[in-house]
Amino acid sequence: MAAGAPMGAGTTSDIYKGDAARLMMPTWLIIGIFLLAPVIMMGVYSFLTKEFRGGVVWEFSFAAYDQFFFDRGLFGDDPPTLEWTYIGIFWRSIWQAGLATIMCLLIGFPTAWFIATRDPKSRSIWLFLITIPYWVNLLIRTVSMKFLIRDTGPLNEFLLAAGVIDTPLGLINTDFAVQLGLFYSYLPFMVLPIYAAVERYDFALSEAASDLYAGTWTILRLVIFPVVKPGIIAGCILVFVPSLGAFLAPDLLGGAKTFMIGSLIEEQFKGSAGNWPFGAAAAMILLTLVLVILLIYARAQNKVEDR
Amino acid sequence: MKKLLASTALIFVGLTGAAQAEGKLSIYHWFEYIPQELLDKFSQEYDVEVTMDTFDSNEALLASLKAGKLGSYDVAVPGDYMVKIMKDEGMLDTFAPSDLSNFNNIEEKWLDVGFDPGRGSSIPYQWGSTSFAVNKDVYSGKPDSLALIFDPPAELKGKINVLDTAGETLTLASLYLGIPQCTSDREQLKELNALVQKAKADWASFGSDVAKDVLVSGDAAAGMIWSGFSAKARQEGANIEYVFPKEGMIVWMDNVVLLKDAPNRENALKFMNFLLEPENAAAVTNYAQYSAGVKGVQEFLAPEVANSPESNPPADVKAEFVQACTEDVQVLYDAVWTNLKK
Numbered sequence: 001m002a003a004g005a006p007m008g009a010g011t012t013s014d015i016y017k018g019d020a021a022r023l024m025m026p027t028w029l030i031i032g033i034f035l036l037a038p039v040i041m042m043g044v045y046s047f048l049t050k051e052f053r054g055g056v057v058w059e060f061s062f063a064a065y066d067q068f069f070f071d072r073g074l075f076g077d078d079p080p081t082l083e084w085t086y087i088g089i090f091w092r093s094i095w096q097a098g099l100a101t102i103m104c105l106l107i108g109f110p111t112a113w114f115i116a117t118r119d120p121k122s123r124s125i126w127l128f129l130i131t132i133p134y135w136v137n138l139l140i141r142t143v144s145m146k147f148l149i150r151d152t153g154p155l156n157e158f159l160l161a162a163g164v165i166d167t168p169l170g171l172i173n174t175d176f177a178v179q180l181g182l183f184y185s186y187l188p189f190m191v192l193p194i195y196a197a198v199e200r201y202d203f204a205l206s207e208a209a210s211d212l213y214a215g216t217w218t219i220l221r222l223v224i225f226p227v228v229k230p231g232i233i234a235g236c237i238l239v240f241v242p243s244l245g246a247f248l249a250p251d252l253l254g255g256a257k258t259f260m261i262g263s264l265i266e267e268q269f270k271g272s273a274g275n276w277p278f279g280a281a282a283a284m285i286l287l288t289l290v291l292v293i294l295l296i297y298a299r300a301q302n303k304v305e306d307r
Numbered sequence: 308m309k310k311l312l313a314s315t316a317l318i319f320v321g322l323t324g325a326a327q328a329e330g331k332l333s334i335y336h337w338f339e340y341i342p343q344e345l346l347d348k349f350s351q352e353y354d355v356e357v358t359m360d361t362f363d364s365n366e367a368l369l370a371s372l373k374a375g376k377l378g379s380y381d382v383a384v385p386g387d388y389m390v391k392i393m394k395d396e397g398m399l400d401t402f403a404p405s406d407l408s409n410f411n412n413i414e415e416k417w418l419d420v421g422f423d424p425g426r427g428s429s430i431p432y433q434w435g436s437t438s439f440a441v442n443k444d445v446y447s448g449k450p451d452s453l454a455l456i457f458d459p460p461a462e463l464k465g466k467i468n469v470l471d472t473a474g475e476t477l478t479l480a481s482l483y484l485g486i487p488q489c490t491s492d493r494e495q496l497k498e499l500n501a502l503v504q505k506a507k508a509d510w511a512s513f514g515s516d517v518a519k520d521v522l523v524s525g526d527a528a529a530g531m532i533w534s535g536f537s538a539k540a541r542q543e544g545a546n547i548e549y550v551f552p553k554e555g556m557i558v559w560m561d562n563v564v565l566l567k568d569a570p571n572r573e574n575a576l577k578f579m580n581f582l583l584e585p586e587n588a589a590a591v592t593n594y595a596q597y598s599a600g601v602k603g604v605q606e607f608l609a610p611e612v613a614n615s616p617e618s619n620p621p622a623d624v625k626a627e628f629v630q631a632c633t634e635d636v637q638v639l640y641d642a643v644w645t646n647l648k649k
Binding site for chain 1: 364366367369370373374392396468471472473474493496497500507510511512513514517524525526634637638639640641642643644645646648649
C-alpha cells in the first residue's frame with residue numbers, strides 16, 4: 001500500500017475497485033477456516049448420533065439436545081420433565097463469571113482511572129507493571145495462587161504466626177477461591193480497555209460541568225460515564241466471556257467438586273462419558289448464549305453512536 | 308552472523324542426524340511414567356529417534372486416537388480394561404510371540420490375561436493397585452476400611468481428595484458397598500448414587516494428577532491414590548500409610564500395545580522387546596515405583612522400591628480389575644457421575 005498507488009488518479013474506492021474481492025481474500029480465509037468451519041462442524045456433530053466411547057454415527061438425532069433439556073430419571077424411563085442438571089451447571093458458570101466481572105470492574109475502573117490521570121511519562125510504566133504478571137502462563141499463575149492461599153500456604157502461615165487467626169482460613173476448594181482465581185486471571189482485560197477510554201477523556205469537560213454547578217456524582221454519571229462506557233462494556237465482555245468457559249480456576253482452586261461449563265464439555269470428550277454430540281450441543285448452547293450477550297453489546301454501542 | 312551460521316549448522320546436523328538414524332519411534336504414554344534416561348538408552352542402542360506425547364487418563368487416550376491420531380503413534384500404554392476396549396474397537400495390531408525374543412520374560416500370571424488372551428497385542432508395562440492413603444498425624448486409628456473415604460470419621464471430614472475419574476472412584480465405592488461392577492440392578496445403583504452423594508459433603512476435592520501433591524502439602528489428610536504415587540508421596544515427606552482395605556481394592560496393569568497402522572512397526576517391536584529386558588523393566592519400576600510383571604527384575608531393583616509397603620500387599624487382600632461395562636450399563640454410571648458433580 002505504501003508505494004505505487006498513483007496519487008490524484010481518483011478516490012480510494014476507484015483505485016481498489018477491481019481488487020475488492022482479492023483484498024478481501026485473507027479476511028474470508030481467516031473467517032472461513034478459523035471461525036465458520038469449526039462452528040459448522042460443531043453444529044453438525046451436535047445433531048448426530050453418539051457412538052459408544054467417543055465418536056459419532058452419521059445419523060441425524062436430537063438426542064444431545066434432548067439430554068440437555070429433558071430429564072427422564074436415572075434409568076431413562078420416567079416421564080420427561082425439565083432437566084435442571086445442565087441448566088444448573090450453566091447458571092453456576094454464568095453466576096461465577098458475572099461476579100468475577102463485577103469484581104474486576106470495581107477494582108479495574110479506579111485502577112484504570114488512576115493510571116490514565118498520571119502524567120504521560122509514568123503512564124507507560126504503570127501499564128507495564130499491570131501487564132508483567134500476564135507474561136507468565138495462566139496455569140502457572142493459577143497454581144501459584146493455590147500455593148499462596150492453601151491451608152499450609154504462606155498466607156495462612158503468616159496470619160497464624162501473627163496471631164490473627166487460630167485455625168487456617170480454609171480458602172482453598174471454595175467458590176471464593178474460584179472467584180479469586182478468575183478475578184486475578186482476567187483483571188487486565190478490564191483495566192486496559194477502560195484505560196484507553198479514560199485516556200481519551202478531555203478533563204476540561206469535568207471543569208466545564210463543575211463551572212455549571214454539577215456535583216461530583218453528577219459529573220461522573222452524566223459527563224464521564226457516557227464517554228468511558230464503551231471501554232467499560234468492552235472490558236466486561238473481555239472478562240465475562242473467558243470466565244464463562246474457564247476450567248483451570250474451578251479445577252485447581254475449586255477442587256473440581258462441581259462441573260462448570262468448561263469441565264462438563266471436557267468430560268464429554270476426554271472422560272468416560274465419551275458423548276461427542278452432547279459435548280458439541282453444550283458448546284453450541286454456550287456459543288448461542290455468548291452471541292446473545294454480544295448482540296446486546298452491539299445494540300448498546302449503536303445507541304451510543306446514534307446520540 | 309555467527310549466530311545465524313551456527314543455527315543453520317544445527318539445523319543441518321539435525322536433518323542429517325534424523326536421516327542417518329535407523330528410524331523413528333512415536334510413543335503415546337502416561338505423564339510421569341518413564342525415565343528419560345531409558346528413552347535415551349533405547350535411542351542410542353537402536354539408533355532410533357524417539358518422540359513421546361503424554362495423556363492423563365485411559366479415556367483421554369481413547370478419545371485422542373478416535374479423533375484421528377491412530378496411525379501417527381507406534382505404541383501406547385493403556386490400562387487393562389482399555390486394552391480390551393481398544394482391541395474390540397480394532398485399534399490394535401498383533402504380533403507373534405516369536406517376534407519378541409524376550410517374550411518368555413513375561414511372568415506366567417501376566418501371560419494369559421483376560422483383556423488380551425495370549426498376549427497377541429500387548430506386553431506388561433507395570434502393575435499396581437488403586438486404593439487410598441491416610442495421614443497418620445491426623446488419623447490415629449488402624450486404617451483398614453474404605454469407610455475412611457466414604458463414611459469418614461470427624462477428623463477426616465472435609466480433608467479428603469478423591470480421583471477425578473468415574474471408573475476408579477465409583478469402582479471403589481462399589482467395593483465398599485459390596486455390589487458388583489457394571490451392575491444394572493436398580494436398587495444397587497440407587498444405593499451407589501446415594502452413597503457418593505452423601506460422601507461428597509465430606510470431600511474437599513476431586514483430582515487425579517494432584518493426588519500425590521495434596522497429600523504431601525497437607526491439603527488432604529486422606530486421598531485415593533495409586534500405589535506408586537503413594538510411595539513417592541511418602542518419600543517426599545508425607546507421613547502417610549497406604550491402606551489395603553478389607554472391602555477390597557482395584558488392581559490394574561498398564562500394558563504396552565502395538566497400535567494399528569503403526570508407522571514404524573519394526574521399531575515398535577524393538578521397543579517392546581527392550582522393555583521386557585529385566586534391567587530396563589526394573590529401571591521403569593525404580594522410577595514409577597509399581598511392579599514390573601517381568602521375570603528377573605529383582606536384582607536390579609532399588610531396595611526401598613522392592614520393599615515398599617505399597618508394592619507388597621498382604622496375601623489375603625481382595626483385588627479387582629476395573630471392568631469395561633456395556634453401553635446400556637455405562638450410561639447409568641455416567642449419569643451417577645454427572646449427578647455427583649452437577
